[in-house]
Amino acid sequence: MFNGNFFHGLGYLGEGFRLIKQPGLRLFVIIPLMINLVLFVSMAYFMATAFSSLIETAMGWLPDWAWLQSLDWLFWLLYGAVILLMLAYGFVVVANLIGSPFYGYLAELTEKHLTGEEPTVEGGWAQIVRDIPRALWREVQKILYYLPRALGLFIIGLIPVINLAAAVLWFIFNSWMMALQYVDYPADNNRVSFPMLKKQLAQRRLSALGFGFPVALAAMVPVLNLLVVPAAVCGATAFWVRESRLPVKT
Template sequence: MLKGNFFRGLGYLGEGFRLIRQPGLRLFVVIPLVINILLFGVLFFFLGELFAGLVAAAMAWLPDWTWLQSLDWLFWILYGAVILLMLAYGFVIVANLIGSPFYGYLAELTEKHLTGQEVNTDDSWASIIKDIPRALWREVQKILYYLPRAIGLLIIGLIPVVNLVAAVLWFLFNSWMMALQYVDYPADNHKVSFPALRRLLGDTRLSAFGFGLPVALAAMVPVLNLFVVPAAVCGATAYWVREKGATRN
């Protein structure tokens, strides 16, 4: 039986957007935001031709059946949605690789703001720099978890008719991955391993899907996806503070 509260999960991203406006958190929102703007500019330059090429390649797999050809427009929309989801999460992966040391500290400051308790007494810039290798390895673990599952869903999405289900599975998978991606920051601050985090989120799976769904959708929207990353970090920290406590009840 699925546990958690889907609608409660939906509210955490909105709370994250409110939290990033707090004076004590703004610096660690602005720095990675500037990095993300530069990164987004480069990715946007190559996005058009890559998108068109991927859709054309996927459509070429369709057999020349009359009733399937009449649904070309539907398959184009489905393939386009899947590819857009892949590109959205790809942007998140690269942005998080670059900004992960800042996001870990942003999660720490957010938790202190929410609970009034210190998470880590060493808050110097030297500590942030020292944590870069560990933070990058944490991101690599998430990529290694994501890639084989994404490839499997991509293969399913190339099968006519079955790809109707694949699009739904992609939305569910990306919602789950967004929850894993961002709740990992406060979890890492508490030395919780990535496998242990997956089990913890599994205990409140409905809340995780509720949190991850709007993050996944926002990541697909140009310009908004620049701001959703720090907001998701703050929202995920609120998720950690409240949902982790709920798993003990």
């Protein structure tokens, strides 16, 4: 159940950051990066505007006492962190939906680079357009896998005493989901179904968690999460080439 090497898995994200600097891969790193930047700024502006209005409304409910009216900074402090985490994770989900065709092609070029083939972008744009329906369907499958399990963890978090373990379980689950999310790109390129990918990663669970752990951490850091997505795609492709392409044990 817990095969693989957690510490070995940790190294794949660092390798991904090295891979995105390769000349043959840069174009398909820069384009989704620019899309993500526009998306992140738009989401940040929208959430900041909405949150500012929420603070003003909440302050209007308080009695007209000078010391209470001066506590608006406390609202920003208490709820700003929550909004920040929501923005970080929400950004990753939306960025993956929008950028999935680019990331699939980036994974293909990375796999060619790692296996000694010449990465070529000839016909790349046509391929990206053709892959949009399939890429979006894969993202939907991952969301459908995520939602019921996230709901189960949310319910666990409501149970006294047991909820003490909820934070740890959430982070382990998010690490697992990050591995599934990004290794799915090279798996899809190789026509491996999502159920089969889950079986393959389950046989290397510790390695998968080791890869997903730093990705989950980086996803919570604004600005860094702009760069971590393409790096995670490249790192996940390295993971796929070296570990996930092994046959599944029955």
